[in-house]
Amino acid sequence: MINKITFVICTIILSIGFLGAGYSIGKGFYLVKKMSRSVTVKGLAEKDVKSDLGIWEINYREVGNDLVQLDQRLQHDQDVVIAFLKKQGFTDDEIGHTQLKVEDRLANIYSQPGTQTTNDQRYVVTAGVRVRSINVDLIQKTVQIANQLLQQGVPLTFDASLLSPNPSFYYTQLDSIRPAMLAEATKSARTVAEQFAKDSDSKLAGIQRASQGVFQIMGRDTSTMSADWNSNQNALGSIDKKVRLVTTIDYRLR
Numbered sequence: 001m002i003n004k005i006t007f008v009i010c011t012i013i014l015s016i017g018f019l020g021a022g023y024s025i026g027k028g029f030y031l032v033k034k035m036s037r038s039v040t041v042k043g044l045a046e047k048d049v050k051s052d053l054g055i056w057e058i059n060y061r062e063v064g065n066d067l068v069q070l071d072q073r074l075q076h077d078q079d080v081v082i083a084f085l086k087k088q089g090f091t092d093d094e095i096g097h098t099q100l101k102v103e104d105r106l107a108n109i110y111s112q113p114g115t116q117t118t119n120d121q122r123y124v125v126t127a128g129v130r131v132r133s134i135n136v137d138l139i140q141k142t143v144q145i146a147n148q149l150l151q152q153g154v155p156l157t158f159d160a161s162l163l164s165p166n167p168s169f170y171y172t173q174l175d176s177i178r179p180a181m182l183a184e185a186t187k188s189a190r191t192v193a194e195q196f197a198k199d200s201d202s203k204l205a206g207i208q209r210a211s212q213g214v215f216q217i218m219g220r221d222t223s224t225m226s227a228d229w230n231s232n233q234n235a236l237g238s239i240d241k242k243v244r245l246v247t248t249i250d251y252r253l254r
Contacts, residue, residue, distance in 0.1 A: 037253040038208050039196050043189025045181040045245045048220055049171050051238075054139040056167035057098055058085075058146070059128035061157040063121050067102075070125045074100075077154045081129045084149055088142045090131060098128035126157060131167075136239050139167050165237035171217055177243065182212065185247040193251040205252040213246045 060077045064070045078097075085095055103124040133139060149156060158166075190204075197204050220240040235241060 037202070038250050039193055039253060040248065040250050041189045041192040041196065043185040043187070043192070043247045043249065045185035045188065045247075047177055047181060047243045049173075049177070049217075049241050049243055051136050051169035051171050051241060052134055053170040053172055054131070054133055054136040054167050054239075055170075056131040056139050056143065057128050058131070058149070059098060059126060059157050060154050061124060061126045062155065063124050065120045065122045067123055067125070070123060074125060074127045078127065078129060080152050080154050081149060084152070085129070085131060085142070088145075089135075089138055090133060090142075094131055094133040094135075096130045096132060098130050101126040136169055139169075140239060143167060168236040169239050169241075170236070171241050171243070174215060174217070174243065178215065181215070181243065181245050182247070185213070185245045186210075186249070189247055189249045190251075193249070197251075197253060200253070202253040205254040208250040208252045210250070211248040213248060216244045218242050218244065 058081050060074070060081070062070045062073045062077070064073075082095060103126075105122055105124065131139060131142075146156070193204055196202075218235045218241065219238040220242045221238075
């Protein structure tokens with residue numbers, strides 16, 4: 001009789017335990033489900049800016065057999081270019097030099113067999129002047145009249161090793177606008193989230209996770225968010241630019 005009573009009591013205790021465990025598990029799932037209610041939104045901020053730094057390389061090339069004479073001709077070209085730049089308003093501090101390059105056509109291992117090189121065309125020597133200035137408008141204006149150098153006999157050439165547009169323009173004050181743009185993008189994301197919550201009969205319960213995103217500098221008239229090579233080149237070649245930031249934020253809902 002005692003054993004039966006003991007068995008019944010144990011059974012009741014176990015049943016209560018299972019019920020309690022089931023309740024706890026069920027409540028746990030409910031909390032997890034409730035906590036998992038969230039919405040992911042993106043916030044956008046854009047700002048038009050103007051480049052504050054320009055770099056322009058003016059390269060010229062001389063061909064000949066006598067390196068001494070070639071050096072003299074390059075010096076003449078350099079003097080003409082610098083005089084031209086100073087006439088336009090550039091200062092000594094804004095004018096520098098590019099690296100001198102010498103190609104010996106007779107020693108070029110990539111020359112095709114049978115290629116003939118005349119005695120007066122053995123060496124190809126390339127040099128240049130680099131302008132680095134915050135006066136981007138002056139650079140752009142001077143580029144448009146660079147043909148005057150040709151009229152003065154300077155053999156201008158294009159340096160194929162330059163991967164960036166020539167001239168290239170840069171915006172260097174990103175840190176000064178970063179906080180305001182981040183605040184604008186965050187506000188934009190919250191506006192979208194609030195509208196979603198309203199449409200779904202919910203309320204926002206705070207930020208669950210946030211990703212700042214990347215500040216992208218592009219040409220002002222760029223209509224896509226593409227970050228490919230062509231877009232970057234377009235941005236470098238333009239004085240007027242657009243800074244864009246897209247943030248991603250997860251909001252909890254209740």
